Amino acid sequence: MDGRPIALITGGSRGVGAAVARELASTHELILGGRESTTLRAICDELGARPWAVELTDERAVAEAVAGIDRLDVLVHSAGTAHLGRVADLSVRQWRESFEVNVTAVAHLTRLLLPALRASRGQVVLINSGSGLRANPGWGAYAATKFALRAFADALRQEEEGNGLRVTSVFPGRVDTDLQRSVREQEGGAYEPEKYLNVASVARAVVTAVTASRDAHFTEIVIRPAAPPTA
Template sequence: MFAAGERPLALVTGATGGIGRALVGRLAEAGMDLLLSARSGPALAALADTLPPGRARHHACDLARDVGLLADAALALPRLDLIVHAAGVHDSGPWEATDDGTLRTLLAVNVEAPTLLTRLLLPRLRAAQGMVVFLNSTRGLDVAEHVGPYAASKHALRALADTLRLEIQGSGIRVLSVYPGSTATPMQQAIQAAKGHAYDPDAFIRPDDIAAMVMAALALPRTAEVSDITIRPLGRPPDPSPAAGPATA
């Protein structure tokens, strides 16, 4: 999976969220040490307490402002084999109604933070022949009404990941972009509430299904690389039709 040596170490941003949290559990089960990051220190501490003792460090960080501090925390570690960019923010509404602050936050968290963090930590990944995973969105592949700035941030992240993959060919670093469709996360619950819809988690992808796909890509032999994974909810069958009544003319 990674270069030989000490137990591999992964940095996971958005570690307390739905997909990030699912990946943290899977990575710990696979024997990796972890540096966990999210905005809430207490939530990170609670997550770390669920993992084997001594296996997880955590660093609370607002990626819109403090990405350099998180990079410093990662550089202080003895090695780095994997970065999982699972942090992200969502916004919806008419394109022309997006305010300056919202646009800045979307770009800072969804584009600038993963770009800067990867650039600062690339030498460590090169030494470990490691991997970068960008948790994107199917909105990085297409567009829809009322998600223009969000989709633009995800299209930018896709372009940056694809360019990075081209520029580091031959370095031993693998770059994976994952494009999940609607997923049963707290973010999705908020999206449905904003639409006035009831939230049914069974109608969406399970975060652990996405984590399982990422782990499969990590487990590939060093002779292969998965560059893109698109994963969408499997449509549920329609409700059964009511029993037919007597025929009428």
């Protein structure tokens, strides 16, 4: 590492995570999390980042992977999964996987990295969702995890404020990502990227929170796609 602030981004190989990485590349040393893949290796090569290929639901693997990180300025949680379906139809496996990926893995990784974050009076950013503010039919499991993620962020913010940590929840509407394609397939609807947020727009909001002066703390950022112009 070259003395610049250090940022670890989960889900950093694609979507919002990759967009955040690109926005921070000029100012931060990057550690990009994701499953081992040519995609992860390609973006790390592009940005000069360190790959962090760890299965986030593997408790032991995560603990081993963070063992050498003693200082961290920014932790961005962007990895996630979405199982849609009515409460009457979702399986126990789908509920468990949703919470394991979207909540438990986030809490575990954050807990392990708290000493490194405290050392730099750092920042935790959680990419939440509009579903973390409201629940709709067919979105019960996903919304439950995102409500839980918001509660986690609120508790962490209050617990760590005395240590100088800032904790930001970002609540974007629909974003043009591979995950959104999966969501639309599950909904049985057309994929209409022109109606969705661009990943760069969400990333720039994250950068605003991360680069804010120390007297400012962006606790929550809500982003919605702008209405298309009328003829």
